[in-house]
Every structure is written in structure tokens, then in C-alpha cells.
Amino acid sequence: MNDQLKHLSERVTKGLMTRREFVGRAAALGVTAAVANSMLATAAKAAGPVKGGTIKLGASGGESTNTQDPALTASEVPLYNLRHWGETLVDVAADGSIEYRMAESVEGSADAKKWVFKIRKGIPFSNGQDMTPDDVLKTMQRHSNEDSQSGALGIMRGIENMSVDGDNFVVELAAGNADLPYLMSDYHLMIQPGGGMDNPGAGIGTGPYTIEFDEPGVRHGFKRRDDYWDSENRGHAEFSEQIVLNDATARTAALQSGQVHMINRVDPKVAGLLDRAPNLTVKSVAGRGHYVFIMHIDTAPFDNNDLRLALKYAINREEMVDKILRGYGTVGNDMPINGGYPLFDDTIPQREFSLEKAAEHYKKSGHDGSPIILRTADGAFPGAVDAAALFQQSAQAAGIPLEIKREPNDGYWSEVWNVQPFCASYWGGRPVQDQMYSTAYLSTADWNDTRWKVPAFDEMLLAARAEIDEAKRKEIYSKMGRMLRDEGGLILPMFNDFVGAVANNVGGYEDDPNGPLMNNKAPIKCWINA
């Protein structure tokens, strides 16, 4: 890097110059935009975190009904809250590996049935008490016992026994599960003193902040703790404030006028325009959530694999990403797994749009030519009605009589999804492949919305779950993915990105595919450059 560029990038880091200006001047010096941007990231990191100040987040997904009880957390703003005051045993890092938090290590038995978490010592809760393995046990019990109201109850089901052994917290499972540590990263499972049994909504935990004010649906304020154990990496700003801005325009306006430093859920329709504003950057990161058209493979005419393949070939994936996601997404391959998952096999060939193949398979299916009805609604996913219309056009070009039936939003999830044989829908991602497949593609899964009930597939899923050898697991997952791609009932044209926006004076932002705004950790991991 020549001196002039170095000088310029330092100016940006200090907030004396905007990123856009920098890219422009760098271009004048013969540097491409991509290189210029990565130089900036390096400069920001080299400068190191700035301590102090107030970091403000304008967030959608908060209601006046929200509570601080982790068991009852379901929307996005409470999630940001939890991250401020609480921590889990482990986190999933941006690269998909396990990051140790309250546990300092974890060890599984050879059959993946017994898991031992070594709990860190000397970590204080915000009420002054030290966190103990007993607190961990009680927390897990609260989320899994008979009276539990926790949203994490589903993932705690396979646990047979939990106990404390010295400094360790021990989990025993009925059947082996090599992904158990990932399940423990679930945000509901914030370690609370005494498991939070007495006062679950007190907001006392081991996180970098304590609650300063708590006005659900309006704003939440946090103050940094002086006795936080990991203050090098988290909790840089002295104060952190979240302002609930459920209106999309209000959010972008607040960021543009400098009233907040970051916002979540930028509408792809305006993201391109917003990115032109001088003082901010739109951040989009490929996630694991996806938009789908799902067919019940046990219902005619979708019980014919040639017809399913015909429809899969007849959808123009690039066009979908272009027009529905405005480029903020990636094409899908008719399997619910993408590069965002650990152990993803990237050698599985991408299915391409082909009218000839679609017509060929359609002919082979022997379908009688009666209309194939696709149900959709605005609420199925953002842009679902338009996406269905695009699908219809390309399918008709291949001679497939696809017809759209538009359903009301109200009641779509109870009357249409998982009830009608062919409809539009979406899935949020899961941290690991096992969890995604177990949720919707196991014969016995409650949400098997494609009626994919294949014993061979179930066997592979259970074998992979208990397999400790990563190479072998990857191989099994690859087979499962290929099987779903070629025979399954889901047409998966696109994975949607998490799109947020961050002011240019914010330092420390890194892409994290696990969730929006650094997996909801941007406020505790970023800092404000003075």
C-alpha cells in the first residue's frame, strides 16, 4: 500500500473522510473498489477498538409486549437485549465454528451421547455472584422441565439427563448427536443466576452490559460493566441504546440523519438507493434463510418425480434473485443447505434454468394438462406474489400449465402452508445441517411441509447425527443433499441475505451469516470511532 492510500484510509477510520470519497480517490490512484474496501477493513482493524461513547441501534422487531425473559424471546429486538446482558455456553462464530463463552471447552463421548462442558471459573454475574456449573444446570432445567414455557423446549427434547460434576456440566442424550454444542448456542439458553427460576426477566447475566432502562416497544438502554470478563472483544461502547423503529422509512431516515448508528432489515427495494447516501454503508450478508415453493410429494400430481423435476427446471433462479431480492441473495439448488452451513459440499452441481429439460420431464411425467395450482400470498415471503408470477411465466414457456391462486395473508400459515399441496413459503436457517433436516425433512417432523418421508433418508440423518468423524459426516450430508435436490418436494430458487446498514463511523463490523447484524451482536462488538 503506498503512503498516500495509507494516509487516506486512516482518515476514513478517524471519520475525517467518507468511505465513498475514499473509494473515489483510491480509484483515481488506480485501485479497484474491491481492493479499496478491503484496505479500509484492514485499516479499521489495525486502529483497534475505541472504548467509550454511545452506540445506537434502530431496530425493527420490537413490541411493547416484549419481556427480558429469555424463555419467551421470539422477536428481534428482545434478542439484541439478551445479547447485551447474557451469554450462552457457546456461540457459533462467523466461520461456523464453536466459540467458547461460559464453557471453556467441551468434550463428547465416542458415540456422541455424553457431552461434558467445562465451565469457566470466576466469571461474575451482574449481581456480583460468581457463575457456577449449578447455575448452568438450573438454567437448562428451566428450559426443559415439565413446566417449561421455553421456546427452546423443542431442541432440549433429546436430553435424557443433566448433571454437575465438579467444574463440569454434563449432558446425556438418548441418542447420539454430534451437534449438541451447536444446540447450546441457542439464544434462549442464556445462563442466569439460579437458572432464572425466581425472576426470569431480571436481566441479570454474564454479558458485557447491564440494563439501564427498559421500555418495551420504545427503547432499551444498557451500561457497560466494569467487571466484564471479556472486555477486550465485547462491550466497547460505554452505553448502548436500542430504539425500536418498526417502520422501514423511519429506520432509514434515522440512520441517514445520524440519530442511530446502525439499522436492521433494510428493504432490498431501497437498499441500492440507501447505499448512495454519503455517511453509511449497506451491509448484506448471505444467510441460511430461504424462500421456497413446496410440493407435497404424496399428493397427485406432485407424486410424480418427473413433474417435480419439470417444475424445478422451469424456474429462473437468477431472475428471482435479480428481481425479487434485487441482488441481495444467492441462487438455491433445491436443497435447504448452502455454503453458510458447516460441512457443506460445494461440489454438488447447481441446477440451471432449462426450458428444454423442463419440457422434456413434463412430457415424460404424462401429466394430463390440467392446471397445476400454486398458492401464494404477500405474507408467504416478501415478494412472493411477484415471484409466483415470474415462475408462472417461465413454466408456461415450457408448456407447463401453472396457475396462481392468491390467498389472504391472514390464516396463510394455518390454512395453506403445510395443508395445501403446492404453495409459497419461507424458512429461516438453522446453525447446523442436522437441525434444518430434523425440523422439516425427517419422516416424523411436525413441519415436514413437503411430506418427504423416506426411510433411507431418515437413516442417513440419524447416522450423520451420531457420527463424530467430520469427513464421514460431510459425505452423508452430501448424499442427503443430492437426494433432496433430485427427488424432494421443495423448489428452492433463492437464499435471501440479511440486509442491514451501518454508519461509517462504526468500527469493528464483520459479516456473520448466523443472523442479522453480526448475529445480533453488532451493538456489543462494534465501537464508535471518535
Next chain:
Amino acid sequence: MHPIVKLVAQRLALGLLLLFAASILIFAGTSILPGDVAQQILGQSATPEALENLRRELGLNEPAITRYFSWLGGVMQGDLGTALTNGRDIAESLGTRLSNTLFLAFWAAVIAVPLAITLGLLAVRYKDRWPDKVISAVTLTTISIPEFMIGYVLIFFLSIQLPQLINGMEFLSDGVRNWMLSNLRFSSVALMNDSMTLIEKIKSITLPIMVLTLVVLAHMMRMTRAAILNVMQSAYIETAELKGLGMLKIIRKHAFPNAIAPIVNVVMINLAYLVVGVVVVEVVFAYPGMGQYLVDHVAKRDIPVVQACGLIFAAVYIGLNLVADIVSILANPRLRHPK
């Protein structure tokens, strides 16, 4: 007993009865909505066991009649109960929200009502000439635009463009520009909390006040204009004119007092709107008023909170209507001294 006192007593008793009826309607309405609070809290990740446990704890397994009467019993003793969703004391959360709503409504009314009436009087004074036409055209335009749109337009020009414009005025000295930047700040987020001074609070809600003023102006202005024009046809106005009084004086001293009743009625309707109908403005400016609070709890089927909000809204309507009636009577000698 003075007839007015009697009327007020009657109306208050009737109001209580109305409130009771409203509470039954709200309870029934919220109960018909699909899903219950347990389902709404836990969302898609709910397992049947968790739902059952939550329902048991919240007492949702009791029959609806029992729940209604236990709620009513609490209210009779002045206890609004706690929110099912987050266990907060309803009276406390509601108190903050209500005072915010009243604060915004008050300042919007302080500006909008005198402005509307003055504009109405001016419109009459210059009837069918250009000031009348401009006033009508402008106010009718702003009432025709949806309030969120007015909000967005104001945010765009005043919160986002104005600071950039000031920054670009390089012919001014830095000191002047900084002064303008800090004093001509229109916040697009109407924050409101106890640590703010009164001035800070009013500054924070400048944009919502402007939007609400633009939205309610036309209705009151047009009614003032129509009511006074109606009176202007009367014989005594002609007499006043023949006496040689100035036009404005005639309007002020002779026409306006006789047009008060219909004007007060429409003013009260608009005040009620400012209190109960501004949820869209609250959302656009993220203002912590009652509208958003109510909508959130309806979405989560949190019946006790919906009931409490409903009662307050109903009471505001009933109360303001009562005031309108009393003022009409006091303003009319024939009603003030009935035979």
C-alpha cells in the same frame, strides 16, 4: 338543581353504562380473534407442552366469563392488573403512554385549534377572494394526503435535506452554520423520557406536531368558515353592517359567538382524534404513545391491556362530547335559561 348540573350528572351516569358496554364488546372482540396470547408469545417455535404450561400459568384455561368478571372485579377496585405478555403493571405502563399521548395531543391542539379558527375567520373576511381560496386549497390538500406520507415528506426535507443544505452554505461562517445545525434540528425519531426538559420534549415532537396540525386543520377551518357564513346571512349582521362596523369586528363580536356551538363540536371531534387516532403518526416517528401500545397488545391478544386502553379511549370520547354539549348550552342563551 340547576339544569346544567342535572344534565352533567345524567350524562356521566350514561357514560359509565357506555363504558361497561364497551368493555364487554372489546372483550368479546378480542376473544373471537384466532389464536390466544400463549400462541402469540411463543410463535412458531412453540411446542404443545410449552403452550399448555404457559396457558395454565396465565389462567387462560378458565372459561371466558370467569376471566371477564375477575377482570371487572379488579377494575372496580382500581386494579387494572398486569399484562399477560410481560407481567408488567398495566396502570404504570399505561400511565406513561397516556401522558405521552396527551402531551402530543395538547401541543398539537394548542397550535392547530387557534390556527384553524383564525384561518376560518380570515376565509370569511376575504370570502371568494384569493386568501379564502389559498387557505381552502392548502388545508384541503394536506387533509387529503395520508398522514404517514406527510410525515415522510417532512422527514425527508427537514431531517435529512436541511442539515445537508446548511452544511453546503459555505458563504456563512462556521459558527453560524453550527448554530443553525444545532437549533434547526428536526428529529425524525420523537424520543420522550423523564430526563428531558420541557423544551427538549417539545423540540423532539416538532415534526409529529406539524403533521397532526396539517391533518386536523382543514376540518376545523372549513367548519368555522361554514358556521360563520351561515350566521352572516342573519338580519342582525346586516344591522351591524348598516351601523358602519368593520367587517372583522362584525365577525368577532356578532357572528362568532353565535357560531360557537358547531365549531366547538368539530373541535372536540378533532381533539378526540388527536388522542385516540394517531397510531400511524406514532409509528412513523416511533413516538411512545398509546396507539402503538394498544396495537402491539391486540396483536398478542393481551386482553387486559386491550381492555384498559379501550376504556380510556372510550372515556376520552364520552368526556369530550360532554364538554362540547355543555359549551353549546352555555353559549346559547335560549338553552342557558330554559323556560
